[in-house]
Amino acid sequence: MAHKIIPIGPYHPLQEEPEFFRLHVDGERVVDIDIQIGYNHRMIEKISESKSYDQVTFVVERICGICSTSHPFAYTNAIDDLLGVQVPERALYIRTIIGELERLHSHLLWLGLAGHFLGYNTVWMWAWKCREPILDIFERVTGNRQHYAMFKPGGVRRDMDEEDFPWIRKTLKDLIPTLDMFKGAVMDDPVIRARTEGVGVLTKEDVRNYCVVGPTARASGVAIDVRKDDPYAAYDKVEWKVITYEGGDVFSKLVVRILEMYESVNIILQCLDKMPKGPIDLNIKDIPPGEGIGRHEAPRGEVFHYIMSDGGNSPIRHKIRAPSYMNIFSNKKAVIGETISDATIILAAVDPCYCCTERMAVVDYKSGKRIMDGEDLIRLSQEKTARLKEQFCK
């Protein structure tokens, strides 16, 4: 049977190809998916080889805007692993706080986008509005809303002021009622459940075969989390739990991310209480020959950095593996067999770092003409929600 090819568009599709996701469709069902990436590739691994160890921290921050601190976190973990040093305790707590604040703002961002794809634009506006206080905390503590430049091999670059702590605590505690609202809205809404339950399922076997990480894996019941498995920073000094959910579908991924936000608030509040006074930097001067591996549990999963040094000023090899690299590929399994109106939410459910999900478009295979673009696919998804709402309201 002749298959139609429907490439899927992103939030802001480009007019013509190249497509990022190309769906082969038979009627309404997706039969195969071809994924093309590379439009954001800036060869940062090669740029690292010509920068000093300190400069590399700034370069890797700009790999991704949303999980901007995850990369310096993993990179500094790799350098600390190479050197075998113990970073000062105060720095460990500051690192943890910045990492968890980032998780909060990233999950809220994703929640907004998921709401938009499903047709709940109010969720989008509310989630992003509630994200603003967290960006204000970042601005007070680090000086910038994004790209914080807090990390440094051997410690952190800036200290936190105790005078800010009461305000930070209050802002976070004010966030809890909002999280309660989102939790209720998601878990109690029959339309959202109907749209997302049983959709885009990844089994435990799939998670293992595709080496999936992060909330995408935890939503299938696989409890892997670098913060618990290979503890670093202050994660083994505070009480918190790994959130998993059986189900493997888009609904489970929604639930895992919302519940993780509560844990993040919990971790930050504990860190603010337990942070000791002291130095924040080891003042590392030289990196001897050797190799080191550093990992961090970013909002999307495990970020992996490998550094090889020969004693000089720059790394001779810096390998970076972002979590979305593994998670996006798992879409090959998750989206096949589903309908095109569900395709947008399934592809978005792995929380592809926006900078990986650039282009999508819809083209009819036989005629070569564009029959749909990304906006149309999002509209299809929103229309399905509207139909379901009607059903439930009858």
Added chain:
Amino acid sequence: MKKEEIIQDIKHRLGNDIIDFNDRSERRVYITIRKTVLLDLAKHLFSVIQARLCTLTGVDTRQGIEILYHFSIDELGLIISLRVILDKPNPEIDTLTSLIKGAEWIEREVHEFLGVNFKGHPDLRHLLLKDDWPEGDYPLRRDR
């Protein structure tokens, strides 16, 4: 399984095929092995020990192209990195994709940047570089 048991088991399995063994720290182990035993050892780590493949790192060194296979044993927080050294000018090794689906993109990237041929890989097209990037030009090689 405990870390010591896993290490002893690997040493026992491979015997002389282990060229170098570096128990660097509590959670980092680097083992240099001959490329002929890689697939069997990967099968053992993936299927029996239930390790997860994190990624592959390729480095262009004087001895040849060094590839590190990083496996993570999440229950112990341990990373076992298997190092194989492939001879230039035509480095090649068997693919892991028959065993681990997730290795497809990882091997494609190593092929694209270092020119390593993964025998049996279903699809070694360009992943990240632009389509008309010159054939034979591998950005991470040092002898360009």
Added chain:
Amino acid sequence: MSIRFKALTKSIWVYHLSTGSCNNCDIEILDLLTPRFDVERFGITLVGSVRHADAILVTGALNLKTIPRVKRVYEQAAKPCLVIAIGACACGQGIFKNGPNTPNPVDSILPVDIYIPGCPPKPEAMIAGIVKLIEHVRRKKKGL
């Protein structure tokens, strides 16, 4: 002032084009639509097709794979179309200057009308930049 330019400066419809960025500027652009900044009250809105756009918001350091697409997008835009370069990468490539995959800056391919620097520029800075551009266009058309 001709009616085209008058209409252009009243309520600008913008099309967002990323040429290979870390997406931080793109998120801050989307942030402009959210309640705290809410540019829709000025009539500025994001459109899905460049043919409907009065201005193109360009972000990113222009990597090699995107160059043909960027050119095609600009050709399809209905002229006059303003080009606004947002962020350090679009202004002068920032940290990716002389990078192996990003040899040319955005203004070597597109005629940029205004540069809004920052990494990323704050939403307030973007609004200020757009206001400045509108005033500049109005003054130019009045012959000042």
